[in-house]
Structure formats: structure tokens, C-alpha cells
Amino acid sequence: MKTVNFFEQKLLNKYDTSGPRYTSYPTALEFSDNFSNDELIRAGQSSSTKELSLYLHIPFCHSLCYYCGCNKIVTRHTAKADIYLDNLEKEILSRAQTFGTRSIRQLHLGGGTPSFLSHAQLSRLIANLRNNFSFAKDIEMSIEVDPREIELELADHLASIGFNRLSIGVQDTNQKVQKAINRPQSTEFIQSLIKRAKLVGFTSVNIDLIYGLPHQTKETFSQTLDDVINKLNADRISLFSYAHMPKVFAAQRKIRDEWMPSTDDKFALMKLAIETLSANGYEFIGMDHFAKPTDELAKAQQNAELHRNFQGYTTKGDCDLLGLGVSAISSVDDVYSQNVKTLKDYYQQIDNQGHAVVKGRRLSQDDKIRRLVINQLMCNLYLDKKSVEQEFKINFEQYFADDIRSLSPFINDGLLKNTAENINVSPRARLLIRNICMSFDAYLKNHLNQQRFSRVI
Numbered sequence: 007m008k009t010v011n012f013f014e015q016k017l018l019n020k021y022d023t024s025g026p027r028y029t030s031y032p033t034a035l036e037f038s039d040n041f042s043n044d045e046l047i048r049a050g051q052s053s054s055t056k057e058l059s060l061y062l063h064i065p066f067c068h069s070l071c072y073y074c075g076c077n078k079i080v081t082r083h084t085a086k087a088d089i090y091l092d093n094l095e096k097e098i099l100s101r102a103q104t105f106g107t108r109s110i111r112q113l114h115l116g117g118g119t120p121s122f123l124s125h126a127q128l129s130r131l132i133a134n135l136r137n138n139f140s141f142a143k144d145i146e147m148s149i150e151v152d153p154r155e156i157e158l159e160l161a162d163h164l165a166s167i168g169f170n171r172l173s174i175g176v177q178d179t180n181q182k183v184q185k186a187i188n189r190p191q192s193t194e195f196i197q198s199l200i201k202r203a204k205l206v207g208f209t210s211v212n213i214d215l216i217y218g219l220p221h222q223t224k225e226t227f228s229q230t231l232d233d234v235i236n237k238l239n240a241d242r243i244s245l246f247s248y249a250h251m252p253k254v255f256a257a258q259r260k261i262r263d264e265w266m267p268s269t270d271d272k273f274a275l276m277k278l279a280i281e282t283l284s285a286n287g288y289e290f291i292g293m294d295h296f297a298k299p300t301d302e303l304a305k306a307q308q309n310a311e312l313h314r315n316f317q318g319y320t321t322k323g324d325c326d327l328l329g330l331g332v333s334a335i336s337s338v339d340d341v342y343s344q345n346v347k348t349l350k351d352y353y354q355q356i357d358n359q360g361h362a363v364v365k366g367r368r369l370s371q372d373d374k375i376r377r378l379v380i381n382q383l384m385c386n387l388y389l390d391k392k393s394v395e396q397e398f399k400i401n402f403e404q405y406f407a408d409d410i411r412s413l414s415p416f417i418n419d420g421l422l423k424n425t426a427e428n429i430n431v432s433p434r435a436r437l438l439i440r441n442i443c444m445s446f447d448a449y450l451k452n453h454l455n456q457q458r459f460s461r462v463i
């Protein structure tokens with residue numbers, strides 16, 4: 007891994023474009039209002055999968071990070087979370103009628119900021135879930151925490167109610183960068199939090215980093231990486247690219263254009279991060295994650311068992327995913343569905359109907375075939391054509407004749423090999439895997455304005 011050159015400038019320039027991140031196929035842009043809650047229920051009843059992942063969205067944050075493009079509500083009033091939990095519990099009760107007997111193998115609290123919830127609110131939520139769902143003995147329970155506004159004792163409390171995985175938004179440890187994004191935080195506190203979490207039984211700690219933030223330079227980001235590797239010693243690292251779009255996200259208007267690294271500098275930051283993490287024992291997972299070789303995510307990649315869902319890379323892709331809370335997305339059998347995006351609509355719809363589904367999509371046979379192909383390539387850089395043929399009773403070469411033709415530039419550039427049995431993507435093309443998957447996307451031609459997607463590099 008360390009010797010692979012991911013950064014051949016000529017190739018990266020050639021394939022520099024915007025494209026989906028493929029946390030789902032079809033992407034959320036294809037969800038339609040012409041979708042009903044009954045379709046989600048029917049999918050839940052007919053799914054052959056007996057296991058379930060739960061995602062709960064907690065939309066509140068104590069303060070606004072200026073880079074943020076998430077669906078969140080910034081407030082100091084923690085009592086607002088009580089009203090939210092009242093409604094969330096109604097949704098849980100209603101979903102338990104369909105999914106309550108499934109074995110829950112994975113539970114993830116995301117946001118917003120799940121650590122906005124008080125100890126009592128967290129206990130209340132988990133107790134409610136345990137009353138309504140059946141938790142597997144080896145359940146993975148993970149939570150995103152904002153290292154500001156919390157005490158070390160949070161780790162003890164989370165462990166006592168069953169959490170065993172922690173994800174911490176660090177982004178950058180440099181104070182000037184933190185000030186510019188309105189996210190001042192202490193690296194020493196994060197270090198103590200991780201130590202405490204490991205002590206009380208957490209088995210994995212993930213850290214989020216962002217490159218391309220204001221005032222970041224190779225020197226400052228090098229120090230951030232050094233902090234993450236040597237002080238924080240995280241098991242997993244998610245490395246995200248900051249997309250500066252002040253016209254779309256009002257908060258980003260607080261970040262002045264002249265503070266931003268140039269495109270070349272941003273690319274250098276990404277390169278620095280990938281090279282530094284790889285040289286320090288982390289395996290490059292998918293296109294934006296890193297994990298220690300002993301971590302389950304790295305093992306899943308080694309065994310070609312990695313999956314991708316709305317939260318990114320996962321080892322539990324064989325489970326249906328049920329999303330609960332405002333804006334949450336579900337992926338159940340051959341259906342995707344999404345809840346309403348505003349709190350007002352969420353409360354109203356839960357009150358009136360007991361659910362908050364607003365749109366979704368039932369996958370066609372073609373969607374399902376392409377979903378498998380794209381998922382395999384995104385996760386494992388490899389596709390076994392025979393397995394697709396057997397599962398869907400198709401002739402791969404005939405079915406994908408046009409798509410395979412569009413792979414020619416990648417083949418000519420030595421970025422993949424297409425044989426009668428498989429498609430094998432070169433490790434050199436890891437950063438271009440979205441481009442390769444775009445060849446199999448039947449909807450892209452409908453999105454001539456690809457600026458709706460993020461840049462591939």
C-alpha cells in the first residue's frame with residue numbers, strides 16, 4: 007500500500023470532475039415524492055434479511071461550525087431535545103411493529119451532535135430502543151461526539167448504556183484553523199477522552215479530519231496528522247474534503263475566500279494526509295477512510311467483505327438499515343426512504359401519522375443489478391462478473407455492453423483490467439473509483455449539471 011502512487015498528476019487532471027459518493031445507488035437525487043410509507047413497511051415485511059442496523063439522527067448542536075453543510079439546529083436549549091425524544095419514541099414505537107423482532111446488529115447515533123443529549127436523555131433513548139427492539143449480544147453501538155461541551159464522564163456513561171464505538175469530530179488541531187471555522191477545542195481533552203473511552207471498554211475510536219479548511223497549510227496539517235497519529239492514536243480516521251460553497255451554505259459565508267487554500271494547496275494537503283497515514287501503519291480503506299490493520303474495517307477490506315451505506319463504509323452491509331429521526335434515510339430490501347427534513351414537519355407528521363416518510367424509491371431490477379456492481383467496485387476495487395450473472399440471471403457482457411465500452415479510457419491508462427471473469431481496479435486508481443463507478447450509473451446523463459455532486463478529487 008505504501009508504495010502505490012495514487013497521485014499521478016496527469017491522470018488526476020484527466021479525470022477531474024464531480025460525481026456521486028455512492029453511499030447509495032441510485033443516489034438520493036432519484037428519490038421521489040411519489041412514495042408511501044406502506045412501501046417501506048411492505049419492504050420490511052418481505053425482506054429476507056433478519057438483521058437490522060439502526061441509525062438515529064439527533065439534529066441539535068450547541069454552536070455553529072462555519073464549514074458545516076449538515077441538517078442541524080443550533081440551540082442552547084437542551085429541553086428542546088426532550089420534545090424531540092418524545093416524537094422519536096413515537097416513531098420507534100410505530101417502526102417496532104414492522105422491525106421489532108429483527109436482531110439489531112448495529113446502532114449508530116449521528117447528527118447534528120448526539121452528545122448534545124444529556125446523560126438522562128441518552129439513557130432514556132437507549133432504554134426505549136431496548137424495549138422496542140431486540141439487540142444482538144455482539145451489537146456495535148456507536149455515537150458521534152463533539153469534544154466541546156462534554157465531560158470525560160460521558161465516556162463512562164456511554165459505556166454503561168452499551169456504547170462500544172466512539173466517533174469524534176476533530177477536523178484540525180491547529181488553533182488558527184479552529185478559530186476560522188468557529189470550532190475551538192482542546193487536543194489534550196480529546197486525548198484524555200480517548201484514553202478514558204478505552205479504559206471503560208470502547209473497542210474502537212474514529213476521528214474525523216477535514217482537509218481544505220481555511221488557513222490550513224502543509225506545515226499546520228502535518229502537525230495535525232502528527233497529533234492524530236501520536237497523541238490520539240485513533241483506530242479509524244475518516245478524511246473528508248471541505249467543499250467551500252458559501253452561496254449554498256450560509257454559515258460558510260463567515261469564512262473569507264482569501265483564507266482558503268488554493269486548489270493545488272488543497273490537493274497537496276490530501277496527498278500529505280494519505281501519505282502520512284499510510285506510512286504510519288494505517289490502511290487506506292475505500293476512498294476516504296483509514297484503519298489500523300487490526301480494525302474490523304481493514305479486515306473486511308482484506309476479505310473483500312466491505313460494504314457501503316448512507317453512513318459510509320461498513321462491515322454490516324448484509325443488514326437492512328432503518329433510519330429514525332428528522333431527515334434520516336432507510337435502506338430496506340429493495341426500497342430507500344427518507345424522512346422529512348425540518349423539525350416542524352417531523353413533529354407534525356409523527357403526530358398525524360406516526361411516521362415521517364416524505365420520499366423514497368423502490369428499486370427496479372436494473373437499479374438492483376447496478377447497485378451491486380457499484381457497491382462491489384466502491385468497496386473492494388474488484389467485481390466478480392460471475393456472481394452478478396448468477397444472482398440476477400444475466401449475461402454480464404451483453405447487459406453492460408455500453409458501460410464496458412465507456413471503461414476504455416481507464417483500461418488504456420492501465421487503471422483497470424477487464425477480463426471475461428472480473429473487473430480488477432488497480433490500486434493506483436483508488437482516488438478515481440467514483441469515476442469508474444460513474445460508467446455503470448444509468449442516471450448520470452439526467453444530471454448534466456454535475457455540480458450537484460462533490461468533486462471527485
Ligand code: SF4
Nearest residue numbers: 067070071074076118
Ligand atoms: S459540524 Fe457537526 S457540530 Fe458543527 S454545526 Fe455541523 S453538525 Fe453541528
